[in-house]
Amino acid sequence: MIKPSKKPSLLGPGGSGEMAMAAFDAGADMVYMGPRGWSRRTRAYEVEDDVIKRVADYANKKGKVLKLAFNTLPSSGELPAGLKAIEKYWKMGVKQFIMTDPGFVNQVKKRFPESIITASVGCSVMNIEEFRFYKEIGFDVMVAPCEMTIGEIEDLRQKFDGEIEILIHANRDYTYLGRCIMSSYFKFKHSIDDRGKDNFFGSPNRGGLCYRVCKSSWNGICRGNRKFTGKDLGNYCYLSLREIPDYIRLGIDCLKIQGREYSTSLVREIVSFYRELIDACFDDLSAVDDPIWEERILQLGIKRDSQRDKRTNALLDECTGRGEQIFARLDSIENFR
Numbered sequence: 001m002i003k004p005s006k007k008p009s010l011l012g013p014g015g016s017g018e019m020a021m022a023a024f025d026a027g028a029d030m031v032y033m034g035p036r037g038w039s040r041r042t043r044a045y046e047v048e049d050d051v052i053k054r055v056a057d058y059a060n061k062k063g064k065v066l067k068l069a070f071n072t073l074p075s076s077g078e079l080p081a082g083l084k085a086i087e088k089y090w091k092m093g094v095k096q097f098i099m100t101d102p103g104f105v106n107q108v109k110k111r112f113p114e115s116i117i118t119a120s121v122g123c124s125v126m127n128i129e130e131f132r133f134y135k136e137i138g139f140d141v142m143v144a145p146c147e148m149t150i151g152e153i154e155d156l157r158q159k160f161d162g163e164i165e166i167l168i169h170a171n172r173d174y175t176y177l178g179r180c181i182m183s184s185y186f187k188f189k190h191s192i193d194d195r196g197k198d199n200f201f202g203s204p205n206r207g208g209l210c211y212r213v214c215k216s217s218w219n220g221i222c223r224g225n226r227k228f229t230g231k232d233l234g235n236y237c238y239l240s241l242r243e244i245p246d247y248i249r250l251g252i253d254c255l256k257i258q259g260r261e262y263s264t265s266l267v268r269e270i271v272s273f274y275r276e277l278i279d280a281c282f283d284d285l286s287a288v289d290d291p292i293w294e295e296r297i298l299q300l301g302i303k304r305d306s307q308r309d310k311r312t313n314a315l316l317d318e319c320t321g322r323g324e325q326i327f328a329r330l331d332s333i334e335n336f337r
């Protein structure tokens, strides 16, 4: 069998300075963090400037990469603050950014032509023409949607000559991540902070967050009296395993692990698992057949689910005040099919 020509980079989460360092030390080539107010996560998992400086210095010293997520959608009034923030981090040695808004990217590319911009999963780039379009307007790396099959990814790889990133641990949202507005119906408030950043609490796209309202025990009754609940929605978290050799064989550029909300020790374990798996499969694609990987990933999944469930309940509680209890009963959705 021909040896693959290139190993994908492994991108891990940095929900805190400690987590970022742990991810690097466990084998991540890159780590992403969210500067306060600019990423699609709550403040608890975003970081202050002194932490960014420390992690950027560490990454640069080790020949690794820190990516900063600026993947909210800024209003015209927020753009100057956003550009000022990018400039500040650029001076700290950060050259890569995860972004969603094409207007914002256009401005960043004009000022920092050497910057490397990843189109956030929030862009919901779906098809080959969208991949090409985003590349044309200045994005350098495109995230493939979580719903793509290996066949679709193979087709994309053959037709698209830009960099492709794939999420190997993430949530598969039935609504598509960047297009869900469910939480904004439950947290309808916003406030402008001291930097001119407008924070909408129910909208991850506008600097707030997703409260996972889809995961609560709500009920709906559709035409024909058919019932459905939040649990029927195809929204679940996955850890890729069998796909890893395919991603290596296809020459995918980057494999990303989501998880800023998890504990540092769990992130360390997940990153280290994928570091070992990618290295083993790069040497021999059939290495994935060893049952040890299945056993290990099962254990990781159990730990991950326990932490994620607690987090989901806390989010629902914060949003509705009733934890995972029913907070909405949709007694009829007239036009639901």
Ligand code: SF4
Pocket: 173, 174, 175, 177, 180, 181, 182, 183, 210, 211, 212, 213, 214, 215, 235
């Ligand atoms: S509310 Fe549910 S479907 Fe919407 S972004 Fe959050 S997790 Fe995804």
